[in-house]
Amino acid sequence: MRQRIAALHATLDPVHLLSEIRSAQRRLVAISDPPVLSEPAANPAPTLEEFLSGLRTAWQSGEVRPTAQPKLTAKRSRRRPDPFATASEQLWSWFEAEPWRTAREFLDRLQMEKPGVYPDARLRTLQRRLKIWRQEAACQMVFGILSIADGAE
Structure with a gap:
């Protein structure tokens, strides 16, 4: 039993397993979602110059990941009377x-x-x-x- 487990352990290469998983995922995507001819090609990654030129105003667009969006909460109103209402x-x-x-x-x-x-x-x-x-x-x-x-x- 130990020899069989040792032989199985020797064949388990995490990098190779990961590449097989990714390959299987790509095949599944190709089967389930064939490309449509009318769709425009995906935007290529920006060049280094384009990236650097956009840094000056990149802060205005904020976080682009949907998981990073802050949850909007209602602003809490006063809980006590305003002490400076008359002034x-x-x-x-x-x-x-x-x-x-x-x-x-x-x-x-x-x-x-x-x-x-x-x-x-x-x-x-x-x-x-x-x-x-x-x-x-x-x-x-x-x-x-x-x-x-x-x-x-």
Whole structure:
């Protein structure tokens, strides 16, 4: 029994087996899907020059594999009331006038105008809001669109 197993093991060459499998697969494809004469020939691989010239704008096309597409999820809405609902227009006007200011500076201005209404704990919320506004302003300047979400449509 050991000799038979050793003889069988000696005949098993993984590279040869793989080539036989690929050959059988090609024969199956040829049988099941004969070429149609009206179909255009497959696009040949691009030359090195074509590939290199396309690198500058390749990032715009994104990932081409269907398995790599991100799953679209609904944007999560606010779960708590907006603490800056009454001051949003004022904050926006300050931001438009001086976009380089930090959220800390804007919060300090709000606290001076309305003492006791906006505690320091709201700083992170204001930072997030300014981040979104800056992102939208950058998209507007670079791409001419209002936000990244608008450009994806």
